[in-house]
Amino acid sequence: MMHRFAFSTPFPVPLRIALGLLAAGLVAACARGPAPSANPQVADPTPSGTALLASSPPTPIPTDTSMPTATPTLAPSPTPTDTPTPTPGPTVAPDIAALPAVVRQGDFLGAFAARYGISLDALIAYNHIENPNMVAPGQRFMIPYRVDRVTPEDILLPDSELLYGPAYLDFDAAAFVDAQGGGLSQMQVPFVDGGAISGGELVNYVAIRYSVGPRVLLALIEARSGLVTRPETPDEQTLDYPLGHVRAGRGLLNQLEWAANALNSGFYGWLDRGETAIQFQDYRIARAAPNLNPGTVAIQRTLAQDATFEALPAELDAFMEAYTRLFGDPFQYDAGPILPWELAQPPLAFPWQPGTWWFLTGGPHGAWGSGSGWAALDFVPEDAPVGSCLPATTWATAASPGLVVRNNRGELLVDLDEDGDMRTGWVLQYLHLTDRVAEGERLKMGDPVGRPACDGGTAISSHLHFARRYNGLWVAAGSSRIPLTFEDGWTAYAEETAYRGGLITPDGRRVSACDCRNKSLNGIWLVR
Structure with missing residues (x-):
């Protein structure tokens, strides 16, 4: 039709259209449930x-x-x-x-x-x-x-x-x-x-x-x-x-x-x-x-x-x-393969300092919106209030050196090749942060970037939502080709359902994502 x-x-001129504030509209998918509503293609009985x-x-x-x-x-x-x-x-x-x-x-x-x-x-x-x-x-x-x-x-x-x-x-x-x-x-x-x-x-x-x-x-x-x-x-x-x-x-x-x-x-x-x-x-x-x-x-x-x-x-x-x-012809804009076969992820640290408990509360899921690539993992520090959007005391930190190219409504985008353009190369997304580092700041690995809260997107309790982009592609955290990998070989794995899955430790143990704080199930402790 x-x-x-x-x-x-x-x-x-000008035509002013009452569409509602953008704060009520542009949302990421961190809350459990469909967000944003886009009538995703789900089988109907x-x-x-x-x-x-x-x-x-x-x-x-x-x-x-x-x-x-x-x-x-x-x-x-x-x-x-x-x-x-x-x-x-x-x-x-x-x-x-x-x-x-x-x-x-x-x-x-x-x-x-x-x-x-x-x-x-x-x-x-x-x-x-x-x-x-x-x-x-x-x-x-x-x-x-x-x-x-x-x-x-x-x-x-x-x-x-x-x-x-x-x-x-x-x-x-x-x-x-x-x-x-x-x-x-x-x-x-x-x-x-x-x-x-x-x-x-x-x-x-x-x-x-x-x-x-x-x-x-x-x-x-x-x-x-x-x-x-x-x-x-x-x-x-x-x-x-x-x-x-x-x-x-x-x-x-x-x-x-x-x-x-x-x-x-x-x-x-x-x-x-x-x-x-x-x-x-x-x-x-x-x-x-x-x-x-x-x-x-x-x-x-x-x-x-x-x-x-x-x-x-x-x-x-x-x-x-x-x-x-x-x-004109769309193929005149062809930028080549979206994931070159020789591509490798740069080294990444966990986005926090050692010496505190953090918990994996969300396995691979949509980076922005329910339809996007399952590029994101969710983490929460032990001192974040349970079931609250009050900010954590603990700071999230830079997983890699890079240039902050976007600071907007709880979201930081950090450009790892530091060319100043989020459209090229590897970019890390840090979402739901308050007290964020300024746009234009050059970060070293381990520098504070913000405190987990509910800022930006859809969140019902304070946490850090962390994802990767490459040349604009949300790279699946559980990708068989380029999985999200942290220091010492901690590697993300996905399951058939968003938010499930987790991390495989260097010794082969599985840390399973859970909307809980269980040190033996989804806890991560980094030694100083």
Whole structure:
């Protein structure tokens, strides 16, 4: 379903739109639960028109109720001729579409399987469940659907175009929007400090927060409402929903946050999490074409939320028409592989001084928003008040030398190559800190950076949220290629559910993430 809105008279200048303070909107995903709301693609019970796997015991392929023999893993694939720098997608049987589903309070595994129309044996086999008697609320399983619908195979743009990285070194979203003279340039959005920022500045702000390419956000706005280039005053529907996604809420801020998080969900779901399904507005399921790169899947999954399977090609055409009209060929901006094969993480210390107890309270989870890469770990010092946002007395410290390139609403971004640009090289994110070190400060390893609190994002108790970016990519903490590794070989590992997982010690012991403070389970003590 296309979202085209009528325009009438020229914009009054300036147009001030009541969108709510940014403090209420831009959130990271540290609180347990969905944040921010972006209608992530989670399997809905018995989506219309889908053939679910194995309601009866599995039988050999190719029958319609059989279990696939392949499981969602990452593996290199041949380089398509129409994109210079493809990124491998999940290796799953080509007629299997896999979506995540989350266990509810009170669920038994058998009831959970029945709710999604899959046999218990099939669910256990597909997810490699070792103990079916041990399930917990919030646990994430993949639900495999056997489908005959496959999305278009055209690769739309390089992966680097989806990331706020080197592809955007010469691009200023606010300046571009102002030069177009459309309605977006004349919007004034209330800001947390009591002032206001323009529509183009807000696009840039959201792009930085989520590490999403601003050209992609602008092309989505243009395709859905024309606000980038058309100067006429839009109708109320367009002002309320400039990206056409009603469930995201009114206003440019909510719409941009939905789009950024949805793009990330599609990108990292394909890249890291084995999510091969695309769910449409009518809850039907299709399989993303196996040859696609994460960037294209991100566009398909985002547009599918407001389209049927039959309408998706037209939605993709409209997006590409808007993109090429605004920016030309997307492959001219290709910045190369998003994770070069020779890449290694620089040495990192734990982000605190020895001699105090800290606890691992969150395993790999979204770095910013529920859809982003599971790049973050959460830590809390022993002296932080339990269940409170009062700041800890203990300071978090720099895990590596670097230059502070961003200090904004509880978030520090520290640039390790010290070129002053968060879009290039390794960048460390420290979130939820108060008393933060100043932007522009050059840090040595071990320097204080701030005290754990609840500042910025979504947090219900004081802690430190710590994550890595490389060239704009949220690098998964539990990555098999480049796992998050601290001094002496402490290495992060992930599980199928966000916030689970933990750290493996140099001697092979597992420190398991827990929303608790148990020295024998999730405690970390560093010797001076």
